[in-house]
Amino acid sequence: MFSLATILENIKTLIENYWQVFIFEGVKYTLILSAIAVFFGSIFGVVIALGRMSNWKPLRFLNKKKAKKGIVHAISEFNPISFLCSAYTEILRDTPLLLQLYLFVIILPTIIKVADFSMFTWTSIALALNSAAYVSELIRSGIQAVDKGQTEAARSLGMNKIQTMIRVVLPQAVKNILPAIGSEFVTIIKETSMASTFFIGDLMTSYLKVKGATYLALEALIIVAIIYFILTFFLSKVILAYERRLNSK
Amino acid sequence: MIQTIDLYKSFGDLQVLKGINEHVAPREVISIIGPSGGGKSTFLRCLNMLETPDSGQIIFEGVDITNEKVDIDLHRQKMGMVFQHFNVFPHLSVLENVTLAPTVVKKISKIEANEQAMELLNRVGLADKANESATSLSGGQKQRLAIVRALAMEPDVMLFDEPTSALDPEMVGEVLDVIKGLVKDGMTSVIVTHEMGFAKEVSDRVVFMDGGIVAEEGTPDEIFNNPQNPRTKDFLSKVLY
Numbered sequence: 021m022f023s024l025a026t027i028l029e030n031i032k033t034l035i036e037n038y039w040q041v042f043i044f045e046g047v048k049y050t051l052i053l054s055a056i057a058v059f060f061g062s063i064f065g066v067v068i069a070l071g072r073m074s075n076w077k078p079l080r081f082l083n084k085k086k087a088k089k090g091i092v093h094a095i096s097e098f099n100p101i102s103f104l105c106s107a108y109t110e111i112l113r114d115t116p117l118l119l120q121l122y123l124f125v126i127i128l129p130t131i132i133k134v135a136d137f138s139m140f141t142w143t144s145i146a147l148a149l150n151s152a153a154y155v156s157e158l159i160r161s162g163i164q165a166v167d168k169g170q171t172e173a174a175r176s177l178g179m180n181k182i183q184t185m186i187r188v189v190l191p192q193a194v195k196n197i198l199p200a201i202g203s204e205f206v207t208i209i210k211e212t213s214m215a216s217t218f219f220i221g222d223l224m225t226s227y228l229k230v231k232g233a234t235y236l237a238l239e240a241l242i243i244v245a246i247i248y249f250i251l252t253f254f255l256s257k258v259i260l261a262y263e264r265r266l267n268s269k
Numbered sequence: 270m271i272q273t274i275d276l277y278k279s280f281g282d283l284q285v286l287k288g289i290n291e292h293v294a295p296r297e298v299i300s301i302i303g304p305s306g307g308g309k310s311t312f313l314r315c316l317n318m319l320e321t322p323d324s325g326q327i328i329f330e331g332v333d334i335t336n337e338k339v340d341i342d343l344h345r346q347k348m349g350m351v352f353q354h355f356n357v358f359p360h361l362s363v364l365e366n367v368t369l370a371p372t373v374v375k376k377i378s379k380i381e382a383n384e385q386a387m388e389l390l391n392r393v394g395l396a397d398k399a400n401e402s403a404t405s406l407s408g409g410q411k412q413r414l415a416i417v418r419a420l421a422m423e424p425d426v427m428l429f430d431e432p433t434s435a436l437d438p439e440m441v442g443e444v445l446d447v448i449k450g451l452v453k454d455g456m457t458s459v460i461v462t463h464e465m466g467f468a469k470e471v472s473d474r475v476v477f478m479d480g481g482i483v484a485e486e487g488t489p490d491e492i493f494n495n496p497q498n499p500r501t502k503d504f505l506s507k508v509l510y
């Protein structure tokens with residue numbers, strides 16, 4: 021029954037008849053979803069990362085005696101912005117993406133009614149918010165990997181915090197961050213497959229469609245697997261080459 | 270020019286500075302020597318508030334810079350600092366290392382900054398490297414660059430934290446020569462160093478720090494030829510063989 025020849029033959033037929041579904045729906049929407057998630061996720065991720073590293077301590081005035089320990093010290097060191105940003109990151113990283121997708125695609129639309137928000141839009145938002153949590157951590161660790169001596173040198177020259185960040189720290193951090201965001205893109209490409217739960221049109225949705233029409237589950241799955249592999253494999257190689265170029269400079 | 274009054278600083282439970290009262294006069298050159306962990310770096314880093322003291326005051330040109338309302342960036346422009354590990358900016362060229370702060374902080378024009386930087390680089394023999402990446406320099410060249418980078422802000426005082434400790438022995442001389450030149454031109458300097466011969470040669474005053482206090486201070490002759498404190502004697506006998 022299961023002969024390799026039949027499977028290969030079926031795969032050939034599927035490609036001939038459905039290649040447009042795989043390429044112009046599957047690959048297209050998977051790449052669009054991933055790009056949206058990483059792009060907006062990165063922008064929002066920068067905001068979250070800066071928020072986490074902010075130094076705003078509105079209750080500092082409570083610690084008049086400059087205590088270095090104890091409850092007064094702890095309260096006076098409280099940074100609400102940093103706290104909220106950490107909470108955001110932790111919650112999104114410590115709950116399943118599928119759960120977040122359910123929240124945004126099924127539940128939120130019944131509460132927040134935005135007329136022209138499609139399921140695709142809600143999925144994009146969920147993926148971008150999730151990606152932001154991961155990207156913010158990449159940015160934060162990229163920034164913290166820059167030698168502290170660099171900041172000290174800049175500050176000792178009279179540069180303020182913002183000047184130091186923009187002119188000295190970030191240009192060096194970018195070398196650590198960009199390749200990591202590239203890897204995040206690869207991860208996201210695979211994670212968009214969860215969007216097929218809502219029949220969004222991504223690669224995994226193409227599989228569901230083709231399987232539904234032909235009952236050739238194994239063959240359709242093999243095709244989709246090969247496409248995913250090609251996408252992520254080559255993207256990883258491109259990132260690696262780019263990383264090498266950055267480091268050789 | 271700089272006066273510290275009763276400076277205290279601890280890291281957690283470790284008390285590193287235990288009441289430092291010092292005074293740096295204009296054009297004075299002070300060397301700080303002492304055993305590892307004695308608080309030399311911490312003291313120096315307090316002078317430009319890279320470390321915030323727990324208590325005490327630092328009066329710089331008449332202003333108490335430990336006051337939180339003081340714009341510390343403004344005062345740091347007047348205090349150059351040179352670090353043990355150079356901390357040159359690796360993403361910039363040699364020239365850009367020097368011009369960054371003047372253009373960003375003082376907002377002087379790029380042309381003017383370049384001109385001034387080239388003059389300074391020329392003085393330390395780095396003019397021909399101006400357009401190379403700072404990472405391509407040798408240790409001694411990096412440290413000379415770091416000194417010039419600080420000088421470009423036209424500081425009133427220079428703080429050196431073991432400027433030659435991270436260098437290969439054959440490069441120590443070129444950096445010390447640059448510092449000697451500066452000192453000869455009248456630059457007020459505070460130098461933490463393990464180079465006793467150098468301290469002896471350039472200093473007006475030598476400060477021996479041990480266990481978070483100034484254990485002894487005096488002219489190079491007093492400290493090196495006739496130390497009074499047994500801890501100074503002990504330290505010197507170890508470093509001078």
Ligand SMILES: Nc1ncnc2c1ncn2[C@@H]1O[C@H](COP(=O)(O)OP(=O)(O)OP(=O)(O)O)[C@@H](O)[C@H]1O
Nearest residue numbers: 280281283285303304305306307308309310311312
């Ligand atoms: N940021 C910090 N956090 C915790 N402990 C610190 C910190 N900086 C310095 N110390 C500790 O404070 C003590 C004094 O350090 P400091 O660097 O001032 O000594 P030093 O005299 O410069 O020594 P060395 O000759 O080794 O440079 C050391 O025990 C050191 O471990």
Ligand SMILES: [Mg+2]
Nearest residue numbers: 309310311431
């Ligand atoms: Mg030190």
